[in-house]
Amino acid sequence: MTKTAIITGASSGIGKAICGTLLTMDYEIYGIGRDFRDCGKLIGNSAFHKVELDLLESRKLEETVRDITKGKALDLLINCAGVGFYGLHDEIASGDLTEMVRTNLEVPIVLTNLLLKKLRESKGTVINIASVTASQSNPHGAAYGATKAGLLSFSRSLFDEVRKHGVKVTTILPDMTDTNLYRNASFEASKDENARLLPQDVADAVRYVLKADPHMVITEFTVRPQLHRIEKKD
Numbered sequence: 001m002t003k004t005a006i007i008t009g010a011s012s013g014i015g016k017a018i019c020g021t022l023l024t025m026d027y028e029i030y031g032i033g034r035d036f037r038d039c040g041k042l043i044g045n046s047a048f049h050k051v052e053l054d055l056l057e058s059r060k061l062e063e064t065v066r067d068i069t070k071g072k073a074l075d076l077l078i079n080c081a082g083v084g085f086y087g088l089h090d091e092i093a094s095g096d097l098t099e100m101v102r103t104n105l106e107v108p109i110v111l112t113n114l115l116l117k118k119l120r121e122s123k124g125t126v127i128n129i130a131s132v133t134a135s136q137s138n139p140h141g142a143a144y145g146a147t148k149a150g151l152l153s154f155s156r157s158l159f160d161e162v163r164k165h166g167v168k169v170t171t172i173l174p175d176m177t178d179t180n181l182y183r184n185a186s187f188e189a190s191k192d193e194n195a196r197l198l199p200q201d202v203a204d205a206v207r208y209v210l211k212a213d214p215h216m217v218i219t220e221f222t223v224r225p226q227l228h229r230i231e232k233k234d
Helices: 013-023 058-069 094-122 142-165 180-184 199-211
Strands: 003-008 027-033 048-052 076-079 125-129 168-174 187-189 220-223 230-232
Touching (some): 003 013, 003 094, 013 027, 013 076, 013 199, 058 094, 076 094, 094 142, 125 142, 125 199, 168 199, 199 220
Parallel strands (some): 003 027, 003 076, 027 048, 076 125
Antiparallel strands (some): 187 230
């Protein structure tokens, strides 16, 4: 039977890779993103529905997800959208800090709130894509790490609230992944394939979580490359 998923950050990077993987698992996907120009393969699949939306437009987000789920079961919510701004904390613009907090933490919390009743009805799954920075010191990324730590804390508490209803909650904690998340940073993922993750690596982790035996829950899943190495941009 086809299952239904909503995923944010669906138009690029990790979210895009996850959508491709879910299509191979017989999911009908509502992918939320802002720019689907490079998503021809996804859009060409009848099981994928693009939802062009700025997640920070709160009222529009609420209206959209209510329209999507009206009269429809929801089996899976993946909060994947994220943004990062890096540098010494007092050198980051306050507007950029606000955007990080809202995108990385507020949106997943609010979206889960809006959809949790549907997920309880289906005994569904919430997967939050956080970061290894959630549990470590992050100089030059203090605020970014804080948003991911907050998301991890939210996930842990949420699972204890909803496990009795059959809802599963997983946080995936990827290390540095080769995406455009670091476009605002002075560094980037290493070109050494043993020192970086690819978006598909994280998508494979999602598949692993969803394929796990129903009696157990993988609450936290850390994914790291073999080597630890970053490169400064030219």
